[in-house]
Structures are given as structure tokens and as C-alpha cells.
Amino acid sequence: MTTQEILDGLKQAVIDGDEDSAASFAAQAIDAEIKPMDIIKGAINPAMDVVGQAFEDGDAYLPELILAGDAARAALDLIIPTISTDDLDGSVQGTVVIGTIYGDAHDIGKNIVSAILAAHGIKVVDLGINVSPKQYIEAAFAEDADVIAISSLITTSLPYHREVINNLVDRGERDKFFVVVGGGPVTAEWTTQIGADGYGRDARDAALVVTQLLEGLAEGNKAPLAAPILVGALEHG
Template identity: 45%
Template sequence: MDQLAPREELLARLHESILDTEPEAAAEAAQAAIDGGVDAMEAIRTASDAITKVGDLFECGDLYLPSLMLAGEAMKRSMAILSQHISAEQASQKKGKVVVGAVSGDIHDIGKNLVATMLSVHGYEVIDVGVNVPPMEIIDAAQRERAKFIALSALMTTSMPYQRDVLDLLREMGVRDRFYVVVGGGPVTPEYARAIGADGWGLSAVSAVKVCDRLLEANSTPAQSTFVQE
């Protein structure tokens, strides 16, 4: 019988498959990591590290759009496998539920998925409602799931106003104080986030985790909490 590949080798294979933008290889590497006894959380951290590097390469023009999209798919395929293997103990460390979605009119999901992954790796239970989600559907999901946070992604100036609509609707419904609302995405600035009455704004997926952590630590009522930006 073949000897099991060492842990480092399995993790390196996963990392490489995402950097090489190969969805099929990423799914296989994720399964191999699990079969080889690698902790799912550790593998998720490795995959997140790889997709963050891919994002950096894209930002500085060293990677083109089709590759970015393939890398996003590779991340998705590996996460589908790895997330099934998070242990009960790890799952019980959850800090609370976060409804994550891209608002109406916006189908960009690479950054949103990265935010969802980073939050999930850092102990949040993520309910990803997908892309192009109308404000009321996002609020319905948050109420149904008894979420603590709503994280809204918008990549276009034309979709940003729907972040405001979510907040307006929460206020109209008298439930604004039930959820911390965190916003982000390319054109969304901290000034805009403050103006629409969000609780926090984050520049990146890593920032999204920091913002949620800081809001939890502050433990104040949503909408009355100090605005957090990272």
C-alpha cells in the first residue's frame, strides 16, 4: 500500500491547485487532504491563503480575469468538500450567524465568497444567500436564521444603493437593532457606509472578520454601536 503523503505535501497541493486556477484539481486536492487526515479548518486556512494571493496577483495586473474566475471556482469546489468536515467541536465555537450576500443587480461573487470563507474560517456560521438578492429577501433570511450580522457586498455604483435600501427597510420594519450590518465592495467607502447608517465597513475579506469581531467585543446595540472600519 502507498504511504500517505505527509500533511505539508497535501496542503501544498491544495494551495497550488488554487494558485494554478484548476477547479478539478482543487476538488481532488481537498478530498485528498481530508482522506490523508488533514484537519479541515487547517485546509480551509490554506485555501483562503491561496485565493487571497490570487486576488493580490489580479490587483497588480499579473493575472487576467478568466484566471481569477477559475480560481474562484477552484476555491468554491474545495470549500464544498472541506466545509463538510468541520468537526462538531469547531462548529460549536461559532461566534454567531452572518447572512452574507451581494445586493440586487450585482452578480459579482468572487469577493463575496472570499468574505464568506474568511468569516467561516474564523468561527462565524455563514448563511450565503448568493448574488443579486433583493433587500427583503436578505432581511427574511436574517430573521429566519436569527442572524447576528448582515454582510452586504456591492461591486458596482449601480448596486450600492441597495445596501442603503436594506438599512432603510430594517428601520421601517422596526428591526434595525436586531442585526449588525456590515458593508463592503469596490466602490463602497467608509463615508458611504456611515452615511447609510451601517455598523461597519471593511476593505477586504480579512477586514470583514476584524469588523465583526470588534462589533462583537463592543457588545452594544446595533445602530447605536460605534462605527467600525478596518
């Protein structure tokens, strides 16, 4: 099989949400000594762009997006360990622990963000729904995470966002993780008020915030930011 055929096969496997096939093509690509970043840029990222655009256009739906994200993750699990520092070439690397905050069982937005981040080669640890502030922090330390991403659709769960940040501050470890927030009732004002590092109005915005934070991390930025990164915020009276 030629290099192009392997990359095309991997791209299609991700688009189809076929984890086994994606892992198989990823293994073949590594055996064929294709550079890891060429695999990601030549197959995985374009595949997720195709699925993401189809979702925007109404030609694909949430299950396809989630399954494509899973397939991309299956391939990346094999590819990432082979990446050397020289390969990085300015690409975004990092680990994000993500979940829907305590008291809230809504997971659609969180799932979309997870899928998009995974497709960009970012390690995503999904903590699920109803995640307590303590669980976020414990998981962030256990995974050596860079970012804690908190999703909410319920207003009375918002105070738990602040609790995550206050808990980090009280432990003297606020500088260990960026904290990003998003979801229906979350606003730019709330993000600033609680001292979070980022906010995205929709899933794509949130993924963009995380990648910007990780890029900043590579350039030496540390948490907490003096002012949060706000993407997609709507103005109101």
C-alpha cells in the first residue's frame, strides 16, 4: 500500500467512525515510517474537518461526530507515543480533563467538545456527568492535565465552577491548570467574575479556546491568565 493509500484509508476510517480500522491504518502508517505529524495532518485532522462540516451542514449528526472522535482517538493512541520533540513542529499537545459539573446530567455539548479536541491530537479524559469539584481536581492531578474543562446547562450548577477555582486557589495550586467553562447559562461575564481562563459559546468555540490555551502554554504562559480568552461571546444589554 502506498503512503497516500494508507492515509486515505485512515481518513475514511475516522470519517466512518470505525475504531478498529482507524487503529489498523494507524499501525500501518507507523510501520511504513510515515512521520507522526504527517499522519495527523494528512489524515486525522482532515477527516474531522469533513465530519465537523457535515455536522454544521446538517448532513451528519452527533453520533457520527462522537464515533469519529473515538476513531481518531484510537489512531492517536498509537501515533502520539511515536512523536518526538522534533516532530512537534508547533503542533498543539496537551491533556484536558472534561466533564459536566455536579448537579447536571446534560452531556451533548461536552461530548462535541471532547470529539473535536481528540481529533486535534489533544488527550481528552472524559469524566462524564455530575462531576464534583473534587473529582475534577483529583483527575487533573492524576492525569497530569493542562486544562480542566467544565460544562454546564444548569444555572444552579454554576457556583461549582467557582468552587473548582477556589479549591485550586486554597490549595495553592491555581497555577497548575487552566480552567475553561462553557454551556448554556455560562457567559463571558461569569467567566471573568470567577477568574476562569477561557470561555467558548459553542463547542467549536470551546475547542478553539483550549487549543489557544495550550499554544500559550507552549509559549510559556501560565495559569491563571490575567484576563480570560473569550470566544463567541454575544453582547447584551
